[in-house]
Amino acid sequence: MGYRVAVVGATGNVGREMMTILEELNFPVDEIHAIASRKSKGVEVSFGDRTLKCQDLEQFDFSTVDVVLMSAGGTVSKEWSEKIGKAGPIVIDNSSVFRMDKDVPLIVPEVNPDAVKDIRKNIVANPNCSTAQLVVALKPLHDAAKIKRVVVSTYQSVSGAGKEGMDELWNQTKAIYGLGDAKPKKFPKQIAFNVIPFIGAFNEDGYTDEEAKMWNEVHKMMDPEIKLTVTCVRVPVFVGHSEAVTVEFDRPISVDEARAILREAPGVLVVDKHEHDGYITPVDAAGEHAVYVSRIRKDHTVENGLSFWVVSDNLRKGAALNAVQIAQLLDETGTLKSSSGFRSITV
Template sequence: MLPNFSPRYSPKRRQQNPPVWYSNLVILKKGEGVSVEDLTIAVVGATGAVGAEFLRIVEQRYAKPPRLRLMASKRSAGKRIAVGSEELVVEEATKDSFEGVDVAFISATSAVSRDLAPHAVAAGAVVIDDGSAFRMEANVPLVVPEVNGEDVEWHEGIISIPNCSTTPLVMAAHPLRELAPIRRVIADTYQSVSGAGASLVADLREQSARLVDADHSATASEPGQIAYNLIPQIDRFMDTGYTYEEQKMRQESQKILHDPELHISATCVRVPVYVSHSAAVHLEFERPVSVGEAREALASMPGLTVLDDPANNAYPMPWDVSGEDDVFVGRIRQDLSNPNGLALWIVSDNLRKGAALNSLQIAEELVKRDRLKPRAATTRV
């Protein structure tokens, strides 16, 4: 039975007055059963958007933060960042920076990851890498803990997290494929500017103010204009006509779902939204799957929230999902062009579940499976 959503209800108000239909939501109390706080964690890229979100989640998620060592480029070394009651100094990330580190979270360019990760592993750390450097390497697990957490068991020192548009797709596909095998996925993504870094965020702010009164009928768009515009290209084009971002979605989803034959076609679009990625997704199954079956399966998936009552204008939107840990799914409906098809709408915060949160959850998965223990003394004051 469809829950009775209020059109005025926002996910951000749920902790103040959570409605009964949020039965699948588990709000982790600080420090509840979590031993990640006993680890020493290096955060490479601590001054970037994902690094900042990582530190914010650490403050929110744990009663006491793990031992943190903040690292960045030489240019950012010496900066001070407040984390909880502490003020930490950013150090330059070098090949010799990882002695005594249990986990190295790297959110940087592929070149930085390839340069530093082997040295972190040699120093005894487990590397959780946010970039694309290692994702498709055969000996590197690509992990979304709710989907394939068991893959952390075979890591050889490096674990990758997927692209921030791949994660919500596999989070939704995973419970649905347990109803019936999926033959084909078509995904059109609408990706926020924060996924491209601080420069595009700044461009959106500047262009939005400057072009607000521009005559669209008489003026061509500027090169790279994102304000009041859509850009149907993310990353470079390939010989196939697809972009590298679109190829990543296909290959990464196949690897995470352990289904190399799964047919996936993606079109990735940059949109003038600051935070949260959205996707319109069509799935074709080997047999018909009802909307009711799909809704029930999605609602039972950890880390996923169904917000689906179009009659009351209740569906996920980027503004509301920004700052949320869950992947949100709505607009669940039968594909009228295909009796074996379903269509749905997915929104998630690309900086949280798409990057920083997923990394912390991998560390938690390693601890839970007894694959990661702090090397330093666990006594804290």
């Protein structure tokens, strides 16, 4: 027997990807419901070879499902996630609302699966898209040689800002070629043929909340002693976040040792050769499940330093894939109970 599943925000980029990945990973689904706002009621979405019509969030009875994948934005999550959790199902929330809540586990299954044992509000939080791929690469290295400090510069695709972000890049590109109106609407500056060193909102210290999310989430999931500084940059790429990462360890670690550790790490694929096909770009990673690590090399400016390049599909490992993997983890640990009362094992 499988589970009764609801996807909230089913018409968005991540919601549609959740539906796709549930089917791709053969998650045991008995019933599935596509949920959206009232204005999207009746809109059709795909689940495998089936077509589902979206149901109204405000009218849906969440006591009839076992697990809810929530990807409708922070405002909706703040209003609905706790109410849904109290109705019975476990909510896997993709927004930032509950990530730092001490009563809500923040989970990347390859990094801190044991956190699933401490669910108090029937809510599990999905991390920020840039954090998810970063910790998948950092955790196996931290286990081998304790990390002291990390410096990260992100190159984040427009899909991280939703469909509106993707539309803006597409429309601005067409407008510039056609001498049309390229005035920014979603982003603070032109994104086509440009990069924007700003994502989110400014904090008092000059960092953005997107940057703060990354170090707060790394501290919660991995180790609060790791020093981390981040610069988040939006780039004119449709799908796939990239990160230039420099790490300082408490002991020497060679390039070959790091490469060997990462090759054995869950969720990581190492593509690292000194040739043109020896590294991964966002185009290569789009549609894939892995976190790719390339260009591993010594950082000669510190005693025990390495630099490397990390790329992943932000709609997948950065959001939808990680959420479904959390659902698999809940299933495999017996935390999630199916409607029949029997646990279904995911292979």
